[in-house]
């Protein structure tokens with residue numbers, strides 16, 4: 001190939017990439033014409049505040065998300081964690097109580113062209129069926145994390161990884177902790193029933 005031809009191919013690829021990015025931005029803006037959420041707005045059990053991008057990336061890294069994973073984000077907000085997990089090739093599901101927010105998040109998923117791998121459903125994290133998850137992500141509150149422990153232990157397979165932005169699980173000690181741009185991130189793995197680790201996790205829920 002001549003130098004001119006190489007330059008043409010590279011420029012074409014660059015323009016195609018820029019046009020695609022513009023298309024996604026326009027589609028996302030269209031989603032917001034139906035509903036535009038505000039940071040700190042009320043949710044059922046916790047307000048909506050999005051996890052910063054750097055923290056999202058670190059959360060998914062800490063639980064080693066791969067295309068083999070099924071990632072559930074409990075309290076999905078605008079779907080950014082589900083979208084980031086789907087970009088890594090995983091199947092991703094967000095559970096969001098606020099129906100307008102769930103619709104917006106699904107609109108963003110579609111705008112990103114990730115509808116085949118990700119979805120955001122309207123639901124309550126305390127009732128939703130997330131037994132198929134291999135990874136669970138959360139940005140809730142300490143008391144909600146504690147309230148969720150029995151369901152996490154009962155429903156998830158041993159070996160399922162859990163990552164939480166900002167909030168720990170009391171006496172259920174995390175196996176890893178990181179600080180990203182001043183925000184705490186914690187990781188746990190669901191232990192097998194009957195093990196001391198399982199008993200410790202269950203005891204944490206009763207504290």
Ligand SMILES: C[S@@+](CC[C@H](N)C(=O)[O-])C[C@H]1O[C@@H](n2cnc3c(N)ncnc32)[C@H](O)[C@@H]1O
Nearest residue numbers: 043044045046049050051075077097124125139
């Ligand atoms: C702090 S935001 C986190 C959003 C997203 N996971 C993130 O990290 O960017 C918590 C979200 O949980 C939702 N929420 C509150 N209570 C809920 C419940 N019981 N079930 C499902 N979602 C809930 C709120 O509407 C809000 O969007």
